Amino acid sequence: MLRSMFSAISGLKAHQTKLDVAGNNIANVNTVGFKGSQTVFEDTLSQIIRNGSAPQGQTAGSNPAQVGLGVKVAGISTNWTQGSAQSTGRSSDFMITGDGFFITKSGNENLYTRAGSFDTDGVGNLVTPDGLILQGWMATLDGTIDPQGPLVPLRIPQGQVLAPVATSGAQIQGNLSAGATAAVAGPPPSPVPR
Template identity: 40%
Template structure:
């Protein structure tokens, strides 16, 4: 009886964590660049009651007798499928079509993100391309992208390769040319699911994710494209999450009923009289 109590209790704890994951997905359904997560389960140890079993005539059976001891959460896996492109009509909002990540400088560390909601922050001598928290977006040279104060930010544009361009009108020649101010860096990972999540849709490199691979220098990577004026929506499916929530609730109820049944059986056994 005690075995069934602990097995059912492990199921309730596992489903509680599963519900926590689903709730986080639903809460971030409108978060730019958010990637949905799913819970993975793993069975616990098995108790060997009989290594060999026989029938009533003593003939050996092909299997022994083992009883499972419950379940646990093994991992929370992120799914890096492409989110939908949302039209914002803001030229500094950037959408990545492909597997790339933007690089953002956070203190002494480099963080990576799919959230391309960028803007210009005032710095000494001009402006700097930053994310919504004011952290500089890195170029392929590993440095922030700066714009001189004498230039009009309205003349700045970004092409599909990530080049930050400044429009220069030649009034005498009656022509327009573009000056390249730098190229936005894009990175990929061998195992993006191994990245460490942080707040603000930021990720950090870990041994599980592997080192960041630059699309600029790594010829073995499929290059991503950047679309200006768009943002990547969350890849959370509301319908899938609602179904997962119902399944999780039912599994939690079943485990709680198993505990109730075990408790009632123990009560009956304790009340037996000779």
Template identity: 45%
Template sequence: MLRAMYSGIAGMRGFQTKLDVIGNNIANVNTTGFKAGRVMFKDMLSQTVGGAARPGANIGGINPRQIGLGSTISAIDTLHTQGSAQTTNVPTDMMVNGEGFFVLSNDGGSTLYYTRAGNFSWDGGTGGSPNLKSLVAPNGMKVQGIAVDANGNPINNVVTDIRIPDDAQSFSIDDKGIVSYVDASGNKQYVAAIRIAKFANPGGLLKTGDNLYTSTANSGADNPAQWTDAVAGQKGRGMLIVGALEMSNVDLSNEFAEMIVAQRGFQANTRIITTSDEILQELVNLKR
């Protein structure tokens, strides 16, 4: 009976974690580029009260007899399924239609962060002459790009911020992430290609807040054989949709269903503890 009580406690703890994850998913139902999480369970150790025996000439085999000791969390996965597109018509908004992440940095590219949220904008610029303004995320991190030649073709092994002069007449970003602008003289100038990172195991990325991820030992590294491949549409990377944002992939109907399952599971485990307590009380009352 005490085993049942501790199994109930383990079950309550697991379903509480599941409710925590569901609550976070629902809280981020409108977060741009958010990827939902899910909780998976596994059984804990089992106490063997009888071993297995092989069949003999006159008797059949015997299966092992074991008593489970509760459940625990086996994994908290991040589901990197595609979120729906929301059209904004803002020329600096973009989303990756397929696999890949935008790359951000706040220290000149030494430390990299990855995101699916493409709500970018131009900052105020460097203040020099000419004043060069950079494409940045809402937290101020600069969007990383690959340098391009005069025809807009990516140049291998040259990584750069994405900047345009303040006096540019207009700018544009195509579905391959090539950024260009029309200068004060009316000539078209190519700036850079937006860098897109791709990982062998996106589920292994570590969430760091602010819609950001960092790589881990199990995600693999973003080290393309050629940096010219680290752009949209290359080596399995998705194309860009400019003027749109990727919304959260949280499915509210599924989350509410999972919430009901978790709530009932929590209640059932509390019932196990209550029943175990009643049995212990009966044992105490035997002496009376």
């Protein structure tokens, strides 16, 4: 009786943890950058009631009789697979493809996140909804980035206008089907009187 009660209670406790994890996944379904989790279980302890035996002569061997004494949570694993890209309609929202994190700064502390929902503060810094400043490497005017340089707050200068540059050339590439016919440009068709 004691073994069956222990197994049942441990199963209920482990299942409660699984429900907690599932509830957390559901609660964060609209959280930007959230990665879902799953519960992994393992056997707590097993008791051998009868040992197995090897085959002898004309008799076959027997398997051991083993009773599990409950379950426990082995771990809660996070699903780090790539999420799907979604258009938010905001030019300051970003997504990381593959591995990596955004680096944000709070005082002197660097913090890491995969949530790419950013806004600009009063001076143009890209910030998280709770005010952490996005860090990175600023591009120079010619577009080069030095990834060995120090991290700095990423800033979008507000009101700055760059001088326009005329397009100096364009290139179009393509391939036509061998069975395609050439269209000859001619005058537009005459309107049909009504």
